[in-house]
Amino acid sequence: MKNILIIGCGLLGSSLLRRIHKKKLVKKIFIYEKSKSNIRKIKKLKLPGIIVKTLEEGIINSDLIIVCTPMSEYKKIILKINNFISAKTLITDIGSSKIESTKIIKKFLKRGIHWIQSHPIAGSEVSGPEHGKDNLFDGKWCIIIKEKNTLRKNLNILAKFWKKIGSRVVVMKAEKHDKIFSITSHLPHLIAYNLVKSAQDFEKKQSYGLIKYSAGGLRDFSRIAASNEIMWRDIFFNNKTNISKAIDLFIKNLNEFKKDINSKNNKSIIKKLIQTKKVRSKIIKLKQDIDEPDFGRD
Amino acid sequence: MKNILIIGCGLLGSSLLRRIHKKKLVKKIFIYEKSKSNIRKIKKLKLPGIIVKTLEEGIINSDLIIVCTPMSEYKKIILKINNFISAKTLITDIGSSKIESTKIIKKFLKRGIHWIQSHPIAGSEVSGPEHGKDNLFDGKWCIIIKEKNTLRKNLNILAKFWKKIGSRVVVMKAEKHDKIFSITSHLPHLIAYNLVKSAQDFEKKQSYGLIKYSAGGLRDFSRIAASNEIMWRDIFFNNKTNISKAIDLFIKNLNEFKKDINSKNNKSIIKKLIQTKKVRSKIIKLKQDIDEPDFGRD
Numbered sequence: 001m002k003n004i005l006i007i008g009c010g011l012l013g014s015s016l017l018r019r020i021h022k023k024k025l026v027k028k029i030f031i032y033e034k035s036k037s038n039i040r041k042i043k044k045l046k047l048p049g050i051i052v053k054t055l056e057e058g059i060i061n062s063d064l065i066i067v068c069t070p071m072s073e074y075k076k077i078i079l080k081i082n083n084f085i086s087a088k089t090l091i092t093d094i095g096s097s098k099i100e101s102t103k104i105i106k107k108f109l110k111r112g113i114h115w116i117q118s119h120p121i122a123g124s125e126v127s128g129p130e131h132g133k134d135n136l137f138d139g140k141w142c143i144i145i146k147e148k149n150t151l152r153k154n155l156n157i158l159a160k161f162w163k164k165i166g167s168r169v170v171v172m173k174a175e176k177h178d179k180i181f182s183i184t185s186h187l188p189h190l191i192a193y194n195l196v197k198s199a200q201d202f203e204k205k206q207s208y209g210l211i212k213y214s215a216g217g218l219r220d221f222s223r224i225a226a227s228n229e230i231m232w233r234d235i236f237f238n239n240k241t242n243i244s245k246a247i248d249l250f251i252k253n254l255n256e257f258k259k260d261i262n263s264k265n266n267k268s269i270i271k272k273l274i275q276t277k278k279v280r281s282k283i284i285k286l287k288q289d290i291d292e293p294d295f296g297r298d
Numbered sequence: 299m300k301n302i303l304i305i306g307c308g309l310l311g312s313s314l315l316r317r318i319h320k321k322k323l324v325k326k327i328f329i330y331e332k333s334k335s336n337i338r339k340i341k342k343l344k345l346p347g348i349i350v351k352t353l354e355e356g357i358i359n360s361d362l363i364i365v366c367t368p369m370s371e372y373k374k375i376i377l378k379i380n381n382f383i384s385a386k387t388l389i390t391d392i393g394s395s396k397i398e399s400t401k402i403i404k405k406f407l408k409r410g411i412h413w414i415q416s417h418p419i420a421g422s423e424v425s426g427p428e429h430g431k432d433n434l435f436d437g438k439w440c441i442i443i444k445e446k447n448t449l450r451k452n453l454n455i456l457a458k459f460w461k462k463i464g465s466r467v468v469v470m471k472a473e474k475h476d477k478i479f480s481i482t483s484h485l486p487h488l489i490a491y492n493l494v495k496s497a498q499d500f501e502k503k504q505s506y507g508l509i510k511y512s513a514g515g516l517r518d519f520s521r522i523a524a525s526n527e528i529m530w531r532d533i534f535f536n537n538k539t540n541i542s543k544a545i546d547l548f549i550k551n552l553n554e555f556k557k558d559i560n561s562k563n564n565k566s567i568i569k570k571l572i573q574t575k576k577v578r579s580k581i582i583k584l585k586q587d588i589d590e591p592d593f594g595r596d
């Protein structure tokens with residue numbers, strides 16, 4: 001692999017940029033970024049890479065294109081890419097939901113061009129190139145989406161690339177991906193947004209200065225509820241069928257909890273609370289979170 | 299203040315013990331602990347204080363008693379305390395909900411004895427004396443509950459005590475306390491338990507190995523959902539009226555979110571997501587959480 005083009009240089013794009021540069025994975029890294037504010041930041045931070053003014057310049061010189069924009073930009077980008085792309089250049093992305101993107105790629109991308117979707121499970125509540133880190137992907141999972149017509153050769157190139165970035169690679173289908181992440185990521189984000197919204201609604205009525213007392217639990221949720229709104233709107237819309245089902249399951253369980261609480265059903269509550277506890281130790285064992293009480297923050 | 303008795307020496311009790319000893323706040327610290335396993339741990343860790351075999355021994359020699367047991371133990375403890383207590387000794391506790399405890403104290407505590415409730419907003423998903431820390435209360439709020447007949451003199455003694463422990467003190471009524479914490483603490487915990495339970499239910503059906511991919515959001519909730527089950531059962535039961543209302547508000551909002559997602563209501567979703575983001579910066583500004591992306595854990 002000689003050159004790479006990164007389209008969209010926010011938190012994820014700039015983290016990839018930093019990592020690719022640090023590990024000297026390619027000769028040239030091209031950056032296409034439409035936000036003037038982000039370009040100013042990239043220049044001020046003296047990040048590596050060549051900022052290209054036109055997509056054409058980046059595309060014709062690159063072996064791999066990584067689309068790191070919100071998913072709602074994909075269609076527009078594809079229509080532009082189509083003008084310059086050849087089958088020699090592989091395309092990937094870092095989007096958090098996959099079925100809807102598959103449809104858009106199938107519908108709009110020029111025939112014979114290879115786009116294999118990726119989803120690195122890495123991110124943060126902050127966004128923008130100033131927050132990128134070269135070790136953002138270290139030890140994190142990266143899901144690569146395999147479709148019927150995905151070429152083994154290209155899959156291997158992409159898997160090799162993500163491993164060099166520091167990720168652990170797993171291959172799955174878009175359907176399975178979107179189901180899994182509706183539960184482990186999309187529902188948790190929605191729930192966090194919804195909890196903070198409910199606290200705000202309550203505060204509007206009562207004016208108790210609630211937020212002052214958020215260390216008792218709410219603060220944990222507020223982190224996730226501070227995530228980028230464009231990115232999350234896209235995820236919620238793109239994976240709406242699975243998320244809707246997840247909401248239904250969640251509400252059903254919450255109503256049962258409420259019933260247990262109101263009837264003081266000791267046995268049922270204790271059983272649930274002991275059961276959920278086990279997930280934490282599993283998560284720690286699987287190295288998906290830090291092994292310190294309170295995230296080690298105090 | 300000469301001597302203090304701590305009843306129940308788990309995470310909170312042992313943190314108080316460590317702090318009182320470190321700052322040399324009193325001459326003698328008595329510990330009454332009914333769990334043999336906890337007593338073994340206290341001895342093994344060589345924690346300070348005198349372990350008393352009977353409540354009487356601790357009570358008759360102390361100016362302040364701090365009840366650090368689960369709230370479901372209060373009635374039993376009160377009935378024992380009544381045999382030895384005099385009006386000179388002040389009692390407090392560290393329970394997380396207050397209306398129900400007020401009722402129990404009023405109903406069972408001997409006339410003329412002073413129990414002023416406290417609630418230090420400090421804790422962790424881990425429990426037991428081995429996890430206590432002398433700085434657990436540093437800069438954290440401690441709510442002191444004022445009732446109609448609370449003596450100003452005793453309130454001042456207690457406020458002074460918590461300040462020496464490192465807390466910032468605020469005085470309020472039980473009703474206001476229970477409303478505030480139903481939103482900032484009790485609902486968040488219930489939601490976290492419920493989310494993890496829903497993920498478990500989903501996994502039972504699909505066997506996707508979900509937990510492996512929990513870094514996308516679920517892991518944050520799993521921390522809170524690993525909290526002590528006895529403590530949280532007591533809170534859910536004791537504050538059930540407020541928690542029920544909070545659940546109703548939460549479900550109402552979640553159904554609206556679902557509607558917005560399914561109808562792809564861009565304007566409404568973006569408005570909500572931008573709105574909730576503001577709470578995070580408020581929390582950071584009020585020093586209720588660490589000012590680093592991702593809780594600084596990566």
